[in-house]
Amino acid sequence: MKIEKNVVCTFCGCLCDDITLTIENNNITKVEKACANGRGLFEGYDPHFRAPRVNGKEVTFLEAIKEASNILSSAKYPLIYGLSSTSIEAQRISVQLAETIGASIDSTSSVCHGPTGLAMQSVGEPTCTLGEIKNRADLLVFWGxxxxxxxxxxxxxxxxxxxxxFISEGRKDRKVVVVDVRRSETAKAADLFIQIRQGYDYEVLLAIKALVKGKAISATEVGGVPTELLQQFVHTMKSCRYGVIFFGMGLTMTKGRDLNVREVFSLVRELNNYTRFSALPMRGHGNVTGADQVMSWLCGFPFAINFSKGYPRYGPGEFTAVDLLSGGEADALLVIASDPVAHFPAGATRHIEKIPSIVIDPVESLTAKIATVYFPTAMYGVDCEGTAYRMDSVPLRLKAPLERQRKSDEEVLEAIFEGVKEC
Ligand code: SF4
Known part of the structure; x- marks a missing residue:
């Protein structure tokens, strides 16, 4: 029996790095400190060897690589998608592969915080680390x-x-405000809940910014929120020592999208004339922040990139996976650690069924079940080392507490990369 301490949980963007695992015969028998989602990630994991498959039949690794390389090298408009639940080492090779075969490459950012990336590029990101928040923030705003x-x-x-x-009493020293369209569990635990009408985030943010600047508002309510309550909220924000706005898909995937996030960032910039304030997106997948980082370093853009002309072109709405699949444009698909069949609209899913696809994933997802080629791989942070970025863009090195019996995503991608070059 082995006890492994300070393991990183890669289920969500928090990347909690204090998990303790009890391991017997290369199986995780006990998980301590993780939440239910994190426990599910570790407890449900089977590290045993499984052979790759081509058209549902088990084959050798080399046979699977040959088939995958043929599919990608003969495609005219291939798409690489996923990336948010693998290591930055695998993400880096995926970008290299996309460049070599002239593919489009997109991550799950395009269906969650893509608008945040667009807003960052237009007005800059007033960010901070979770460590700063823990040590300094006395006001937390959770929006959407x-x-x-x-x-x-x-x-x-x-x-x-x-x-x-600087927050010696923890929760007693902090004020929590939730802005949302419904009274969620987090809203029930907040000191102040501001309920806004669905689709009115942009208007409410504009009104708050005007009030922060000292302008008067003649309307008695904005987006379903009484102006008096907005004034109280503005007073709370201006009088805190250090505030943070955390925002989620309730803001990025509603009417206004990147314009909403741009208003959050410019509101934070305005608040910094009075006090110290930051904003941070609540990133979902364990390494979706890493996917944005790696693609930005290598191509200058965080997602929705196309290499068909030999250089990276940026096209949210054009080179995003849902659009390329729904429009029937992609003629081959490589999915890395993601399950578009389970989550994409029906039109996109129907197109995935028609084209040859390759799936690299430790979990046999719905997309893996219908894939032409499926590689069952090791899971980073469990039986495979790697690096991931926490939601505040702090990189963490991931341990491999279990002994590895399957290839890593990185190894499979490297072999496909070599195979494609040979083709
Ligand atoms: Fe932490 Fe998220 Fe894992 Fe839960 S699922 S233990 S919050 S990283």
């Missing part, structure tokens, strides 16, 4: 997110509850 459900340990470990260097 429900961390008590989606990022269960965020409250306890990084934001509302922990005692910090």
């Amino acid at each position: 997110c429900n961390p008590l459900v989606s990022h269960s340990r965020h409250f306890a470990r990084y934001s509302a509850m922990p005692k910090g260097r």
Whole structure:
């Protein structure tokens, strides 16, 4: 029996790095400190060897690589998608592969925080680390997110509850405000809940910014929120020592999208004339931040990139996976650690069924079940080392507490890359 301490959980963007695992016969028998989502990731994992498959039949690794390389090298408009649940080492090779075969490459960012990337590029990102928040923030605003459900340990470990260097009493020293269209679990635990009408985030943000600037508003309510309540909220923000706005898909995937996020960033910039303020997206997948980082370093853009002309072109809405698949444009698909068949609209899913596809994933997803070629790989942070970026863009090295019996995503991608070059 082996006890492995300080393991990183890669389920969500919190990347909690204090998990303790008990391991017997290369199986995880006990998980401590993780939330229910994290426990599911470790407890349900089977590290045993499984052979790759081509058209549902088990084959050797080399046969599977040959088939995958043939599919990608003969495609005219291939698409590489996923990337948010693998290591940055695998993400880097995926970009190299996309460049070599002239593919489009897109991550799950395009269906969650893509608008945040667009807003960052237009007005800059007033960011900070979770460590700064833990030690300094006395005001936390959660806008369009429900961390008590989606990022269960965020409250306890990084934001509302922990005692910090300048927050000696933890939760007693902090004020929590939730802005949302419904009273979520997080809203029930907040000191102040501001309920806005669905689709009115942009208007409410503009009104708040005007009030911060000292302008008068003649309307009695904006987006379903009484102006008096907005004034109270503005007073709370201007009088805190250090505030943070966390925002989620309730803001990025509603009417206004990147314009909403741009308003959050410019509001934060305005608030910095009065006090110290930052904003941070609540990233979902464990290494979706890494996918944005790697693609930005290598291509200058965080997602929705196309290499068909030999250089990277950026096209959210054009080179994003849902659009390329729904429009029937992609003629081959490589999926890395993602399950578009389970999550994409029906039109996109129907097209995936028609084209040859390759799936690299430790979990046999719905997309893996219908793939032409499927590589069952090791899971990074469990039986495979790697690097991942936490939601605040802090990179963490991932251990491999279990002995590895399957190839890593990186190894499979490297072999496909070599195979494609030979083709
Ligand atoms: Fe894992 Fe996220 Fe839960 Fe932390 S909050 S244990 S990273 S699922």
